[in-house]
Amino acid sequence: MLLQHCTWQEVESRLERSTGIILPIGSTEQHGPNGLIGTDALCAEVIAREAGEAADALVAPTIAVGMAQHHMDFAGSMTLRPTTLIAVLRDTVMSLARHGFTRFYFINGHGGNVATVNAAFSEIYAESSLDPEQGNRPVPRCKLRNWYDATAVRRLSKEMFGASEGSHATPSEVSVTQYAFPEAIKQAEMSPRIAPYGPILDARDYRRRFPDGRIGSDPSLANPEAGGKLVEASARELADDYRSFLTEA
Numbered sequence: 001m002l003l004q005h006c007t008w009q010e011v012e013s014r015l016e017r018s019t020g021i022i023l024p025i026g027s028t029e030q031h032g033p034n035g036l037i038g039t040d041a042l043c044a045e046v047i048a049r050e051a052g053e054a055a056d057a058l059v060a061p062t063i064a065v066g067m068a069q070h071h072m073d074f075a076g077s078m079t080l081r082p083t084t085l086i087a088v089l090r091d092t093v094m095s096l097a098r099h100g101f102t103r104f105y106f107i108n109g110h111g112g113n114v115a116t117v118n119a120a121f122s123e124i125y126a127e128s129s130l131d132p133e134q135g136n137r138p139v140p141r142c143k144l145r146n147w148y149d150a151t152a153v154r155r156l157s158k159e160m161f162g163a164s165e166g167s168h169a170t171p172s173e174v175s176v177t178q179y180a181f182p183e184a185i186k187q188a189e190m191s192p193r194i195a196p197y198g199p200i201l202d203a204r205d206y207r208r209r210f211p212d213g214r215i216g217s218d219p220s221l222a223n224p225e226a227g228g229k230l231v232e233a234s235a236r237e238l239a240d241d242y243r244s245f246l247t248e249a
């Protein structure tokens with residue numbers, strides 16, 4: 001159930017049976033010649049909705065702009081500085097905590113968010129650690145999972161795309177958007193067929209190393225059928241993981 005589709009009374013009564021919530025987080029950034037700018041936010045959102053259905057969980061609005069400074073040399077990319085994203089995440093969690101939510105399960109679609117999201121969790125925990133009035137108030141408990149790191153997803157990606165998977169603008173993530181948004185499928189030639197690998201520094205350096213935006217991947221292999229399998233596998237595994245997160249001590 002989407003938080004945005006609930007009334008406040010519905011949220012209040014759901015809180016009586018569960019204080020957990022799923023929060024999709026992604027990015028709005030270039031994804032190579034055939035990947036959508038919204039790939040990371042769209043993948044996280046689609047998979048979070050499916051996982052939410054499977055686990056009977058509330059799903060918060062997607063945090064669609066992430067930490068993507070290294071993509072800023074490509075048109076359409078947007079970024080929050082790490083410090084801004086930390087502030088957004090802290091206020092998001094504290095808003096929901098005020099109503100009684102205690103378990104915050106982030107489903108992430110962008111590797112570049114990971115360090116900043118973990119720093120935000122430390123900020124959130126520091127807030128209660130430094131508060132002498134904390135008393136018995138529950139500490140918001142946060143967990144981060146990347147949809148593409150689910151065991152079943154890794155296995156499927158390897159089976160379907162092997163060495164062409166790469167690490168940015170991957171055939172797996174492009175397949176997920178093709179499955180969810182067939183009206184937005186793009187075709188493009190990849191040259192070279194498999195993109196190079198290398199380190200990530202700032203935006204200009206990124207564009208020099210990876211001229212069309214891809215890293216190590218051949219997303220021309222993407223297809224909607226593969227996307228459907230990946231969504232199903234990821235959502236199932238994350239729904240199970242979310243349920244155990246709710247009950248862990």
Ligand code: NI
Pocket residue numbers: 031039040109110168169170173
């Ligand atoms: Ni991506």
